[in-house]
Amino acid sequence: MIIKSLELCDYRNxxxxxxxxxxxxxxxxxxxxxxxxxxxxxxxxxxxxxxxRGSKDRELIRFSKDEAHIRMFVEKYGIDHKIDIHLKKNKSKGVAIDGIPIKKSSELMGMINVVFFSPEDLAIIKNGPSERRHFIDMELCQLNKVYLHDAANYNRIISQRNNLLKQVHYDESLKDLIDVWDEQLVHYGIRIIQERERFISRLNELIIPIHQKLSGRKENLKIVYEPNVVGEEFAEQLLRRRHHDLKSKSTTVGPHRDDMGFYIDDMNVRQYGSQGQQRTAALSLKLAEIDLVKQFIKDTPILLLDDVLSELDSFRQNYLLESIREIQTVITCTGLDEFINSQFNIDRIFKVNNGSIENQQQEVKDE
Incomplete structure (x- = not known):
């Protein structure tokens, strides 16, 4: 899987x-x-x-413009495809694949697979559970259409149940309708929990040997899935928490409150790990993510590295660069110093200056 070309019109700067x-x-x-x-x-x-970045569509449009366009040409399994994104300031975006508009943006998920790594990805380790849930969901939604469908339904039902909890405050006769939403919530919630369990299990098979190499065989990293509720207890817990949910006007139990922990032996990396250990854990996670995507799609994903090399020491820089030799990669950096001491080929260089890009050098090979 590779990107052949990209066209932007009135996008950002x-x-x-x-x-x-x-x-x-x-x-x-x-x-x-x-x-x-x-x-x-x-x-x-x-x-x-x-x-x-979590930016809204209107924030992606160039200042003083009402619309923006992205067009990308990709090759997947030897077949060329075109993806068109039409961003509008005051309307929903339009998306087309090979010139055919799609009804739901979610239909694009899995068309191409990307792994994005930036210094902010340390937030997966350091910040709250929402960062880690987002990581799981974005990866599974790219790889698994069934999970994408289940997650969309679960989120829709959560929203409707929460609205109902607020309405009950004004009309108690609506309380009996909660059972209808709970039944559907449990159905999709259990499926999400089961798929997340499988995902974390497969990720662990890959991350353990990667982290051992990165740590010089000194550390054993493991990801632990920390569900908010066990699947078979979900219905019971919803019922038990209903009075509390009515008071808080929100659903307080379910996989939308899941988490996952990173442990070196028995030490929680988020709470007690050094900054170096947290960075290494984040790098191990991204490298494991690449391998997992390869297994799922029987192809290589596209890797996007946003100013990551400057955050890593030379050993981890070289390990990362060696690990991605067979993958199409787009790297951003402030200078080319990061590559000087590495035995790594740069195939194409672009100089970026205030919204314009110059293809400076076509091929750069080691001598």
């Missing part, structure tokens, strides 16, 4: 951009705030319909 990528390693370099990350973001939008 780009008025008009046409880029052709190499199937190997593509490096975008330049000063901060010039638009390097915006290119990676547009690729991510083409894969997931969403910004990795």
């Amino acid at each position: 780009y008025k008009d951009l046409h880029m052709h990528f190499h199937e190997g390693t593509n490096v975008l370099y330049g000063d901060n705030a010039q638009g390097k990350t915006n290119v990676l973001e547009s690729i991510y939008v083409c894969a997931t319909t969403k910004s990795h």
Whole structure:
């Protein structure tokens, strides 16, 4: 799976951009705030319909403009495809695959698979449970259409149940309707819990040996799934918590409150790990994610590295670069110093300057 080219029109700080990528390693370099990350973001939008920053559609549109366009040409399993994203300031986005509009943005998920890694991904380790749930959901939604369907239904039902809990405050006769939503919530919730269990189990098989190598065989990293409720107890817990839910006007039990923990031996990395251990755990997670995607799709994902190398020491830099030799990669950095001491090929270099990009050098090979 590779990106062949990208076109942007009135996207972020780009008025008009046409880029052709190499199937190997593509490096975008330049000063901060010039638009390097915006290119990676547009690729991510083409894969997931969403910004990795959580930005709203109107924030992706160039200042003073009402619309923006992204067009990306990709090759998947030897077949060429075109993805068009039409962003509108005051309307829902339009999405088309090979010139055919799709009814739901979710239909795009899994068309192409990307792994995005930035310094902010340390938040997966350091921040609250929502960051880790988002990681699980975004990966599973790209890989598993059934999970995507179940998660969409679960989130819809949670929203409707919460609205009902608020309405009951004004009309108690509506209380009996909660049972209807609870039955559906349990149905989809149990399926989500089971799929997350399988996902974490497969991820552990990959992350353990990766982290051992990164830590010089000194540490054993394990991910532990921490569900808010055990599947077979979900219905009982919903009923038990109903009085509390009515008071809080929100659903307080279910997989929307799940978490996962990272442990080195028995030490919780988030609470007690050093910054170095947290960074290594985040890197191990991303490398395991790449391998997991390979297993699922029988192909390589597209890797997006946003200014990550500057956050890693030389050993981890080289380990990362060696691990991605067979994967199309788009890397952003402020300079090319990170590559000077590595035995790594850069296949195409782009210099980014204030919303314009120059293809500076077509091929760079080790001598």
